[in-house]
Amino acid sequence: SYQKVLEENQKLYNQVQDLKGNIRVYCRVRPFLPGQPNSLSTVDHLDDGNITITTPSKYGKEGKKSFTFNKVFGPSGTQEEVFADTQPLIRSVLDGYNVCIFAYGQTGSGKTHTMIGPSDLTKETLGVNYRALNDLFNISEQRKDVISYDISKGFNVPDANLVPVTSTSDVLNLMNLGHKNRAVSATALNDRSSRSHSCLTVHVQGKNMTSGTILRGSMHLVDLAGSERVDKSEVLGDRLKEATHINKSLSALGDVIASLAQKNSHVPYRNSKLTQLLQDSLGGQAKTLMFVHISPELNAVGETLSTLKFAERVSTVELGSARANKEGSDVKELREQISSLKAALARKE
Numbered sequence: 001s002y003q004k005v006l007e008e009n010q011k012l013y014n015q016v017q018d019l020k021g022n023i024r025v026y027c028r029v030r031p032f033l034p035g036q037p038n039s040l041s042t043v044d045h046l047d048d049g050n051i052t053i054t055t056p057s058k059y060g061k062e063g064k065k066s067f068t069f070n071k072v073f074g075p076s077g078t079q080e081e082v083f084a085d086t087q088p089l090i091r092s093v094l095d096g097y098n099v100c101i102f103a104y105g106q107t108g109s110g111k112t113h114t115m116i117g118p119s120d121l122t123k124e125t126l127g128v129n130y131r132a133l134n135d136l137f138n139i140s141e142q143r144k145d146v147i148s149y150d151i152s153k154g155f156n157v158p159d160a161n162l163v164p165v166t167s168t169s170d171v172l173n174l175m176n177l178g179h180k181n182r183a184v185s186a187t188a189l190n191d192r193s194s195r196s197h198s199c200l201t202v203h204v205q206g207k208n209m210t211s212g213t214i215l216r217g218s219m220h221l222v223d224l225a226g227s228e229r230v231d232k233s234e235v236l237g238d239r240l241k242e243a244t245h246i247n248k249s250l251s252a253l254g255d256v257i258a259s260l261a262q263k264n265s266h267v268p269y270r271n272s273k274l275t276q277l278l279q280d281s282l283g284g285q286a287k288t289l290m291f292v293h294i295s296p297e298l299n300a301v302g303e304t305l306s307t308l309k310f311a312e313r314v315s316t317v318e319l320g321s322a323r324a325n326k327e328g329s330d331v332k333e334l335r336e337q338i339s340s341l342k343a344a345l346a347r348k349e
């Protein structure tokens with residue numbers, strides 16, 4: 001039947017899209033925290049791929065706005081569920097891909113929770129980076145791949161340390177070091193807030209199991225600084241300077257995303273350390289995933305909407321233009337088939 005062919009075409013189309021590598025965007029909504037009982041949420045509706053935000057008139061222009069992402073995790077989404085949808089991407093590091101996962105959102109929205117976990121870590125609440133490393137080590141142990149690792153703090157460090165590691169615990173020890181060194185200062189928004197980016201990079205040298213060729217993959221896990229406007233944090237002096245600097249790198253990231261989305265021939269990667277570091281992950285043959293985090297509180301609705309608008313733009317960015325070119329005609333053909341099948345179905349109804 002038409003319906004069946006359409007479904008198969010759609011599946012194939014999604015697979016090709018997947019290969020072509022648009023930046024994937026997963027949205028995660030933080031639950032209300034203990035001590036905020038019976039609070040009203042800005043989230044009006046959410047399902048697997050859609051989210052609708054309500055703005056009450058008190059907090060701006062009253063209305064609803066909907067967004068679509070590859071995935072939406074509601075407040076009850078668990079760390080395990082989040083990782084289950086991230087794992088295939090992480091495994092492709094072993095097939096020689098550059099994978100980049102970054103966490104975006106205002107301070108307190110749950111970036112560190114997703115990437116590392118809460119401060120009172122348990123086995124259940126382990127974040128993406130622990131789970132990812134464990135997974136890579138488990139598979140590479142079977143395949144005898146070689147893994148090395150480096151950590152960079154705030155991207156101001158000229159040379160990140162590059163250390164060969166053989167187990168997850170090696171990496172965790174190093175990460176604790178990096179974490180302690182990380183510039184963390186209390187701000188008005190959240191005392192665990194950080195005004196710096198934090199990045200964990202893992203290099204993997206693997207072997208293609210059938211051909212024996214050496215594959216080199218890498219994984220960046222980036223916990224970005226809070227995306228909120230600086231004035232809200234009421235930071236002063238050196239802190240303000242630091243915050244301005246961080247915001248500059250986030251706006252440089254925004255500029256890069258914008259020019260990639262518009263398919264500009266010049267992409268301003270060189271405007272910040274952050275975008276230089278992510279150049280291969282944003283423009284090259286990479287697989288990139290952005291976790292966009294939002295807080296449910298009504299008074300955060302302004303930041304929430306600007307975060308989601310940014311995320312929407314990110315999701316339009318196509319990666320790996322060389323491959324996209326090669327596959328361009330297939331995609332076009334499939335798209336045409338899908339629309340004519342849809343039209344045929346509509347005529348039948």
Ligand code: ADP
Binds near residue numbers: 030105106112192194
């Ligand atoms: P950010 O890194 O974006 O500033 P955090 O990850 O520190 O935010 O989150 C702020 C607080 O909310 C922390 O106490 C964190 O444990 C909690 N939190 C965030 N996301 C979740 C979640 N999905 N489930 C439970 N608690 C969460």
Ligand code: MG
Binds near residue numbers: 111113192193194223
């Ligand atoms: Mg954080």
